[in-house]
Amino acid sequence: MLLPFRNKVAIAVAAVGLSIVTLIVGYRASHTSAGHNPEVAKNSLVISGSDVGYVDSTACAGCHRQIWDTYRETGMGRSWSRIRAEAAGDFEKKNTFYHPASDRYYKMYSAGGKYYQRRHQLDRDGKETNVVESEIDYVVGSGNHARNYLRRTPEGRLVELPVAWYSEKGGYWAMNPGFDNVVG
Numbered sequence: 001m002l003l004p005f006r007n008k009v010a011i012a013v014a015a016v017g018l019s020i021v022t023l024i025v026g027y028r029a030s031h032t033s034a035g036h037n038p039e040v041a042k043n044s045l046v047i048s049g050s051d052v053g054y055v056d057s058t059a060c061a062g063c064h065r066q067i068w069d070t071y072r073e074t075g076m077g078r079s080w081s082r083i084r085a086e087a088a089g090d091f092e093k094k095n096t097f098y099h100p101a102s103d104r105y106y107k108m109y110s111a112g113g114k115y116y117q118r119r120h121q122l123d124r125d126g127k128e129t130n131v132v133e134s135e136i137d138y139v140v141g142s143g144n145h146a147r148n149y150l151r152r153t154p155e156g157r158l159v160e161l162p163v164a165w166y167s168e169k170g171g172y173w174a175m176n177p178g179f180d181n182v183v184g
Contacts (some may be wrong), residue, residue, distance in 0.1 A: 163175060
């Protein structure tokens with residue numbers, strides 16, 4: 001059955017009108033999100049500054065407590081975090097490591113609630129030289145096998161530090177893979 005020309009025009013106009021209404025509704029809905037609606041924004045998690053892009057898993061606990069409680073006990077749930085005492089490794093007693101291939105000494109320690117990895121060499125007189133001290137920002141690894149440490153640069157990049165904590169044999173410090181080779 002063929003529709004008269006007038007009916008075809010009416011259907012086309014209705015379709016265009018419906019499309020415009022759909023676009024307007026979609027636009028309005030997208031602009032009442034947390035970024036545009038002050039009432040919603042005050043209840044939203046906003047991340048800025050040096051941690052932009054990272055949401056700590058504790059942010060999920062409020063709405064998903066049971067899942068969060070069980071997940072945080074798994075190795076995967078403990079595989080990424082900001083550095084803190086229970087995720088650090090041994091920073092107090094067995095906290096030094098000597099790497100003979102590079103003739104570098106490493107010490108891991110905490111001071112003032114922050115954690116550090118420090119490297120130095122010794123000159124001919126036995127005095128420290130080539131000292132590099134890095135504050136640790138993040139831990140990668142659950143500690144079931146190992147923990148690697150990352151620092152954030154002023155530009156916001158994450159850099160892996162050379163020494164990791166390995167849980168075998170009661171726990172010890174050693175070079176991360178790739179850092180154990182001396183580059184000539």
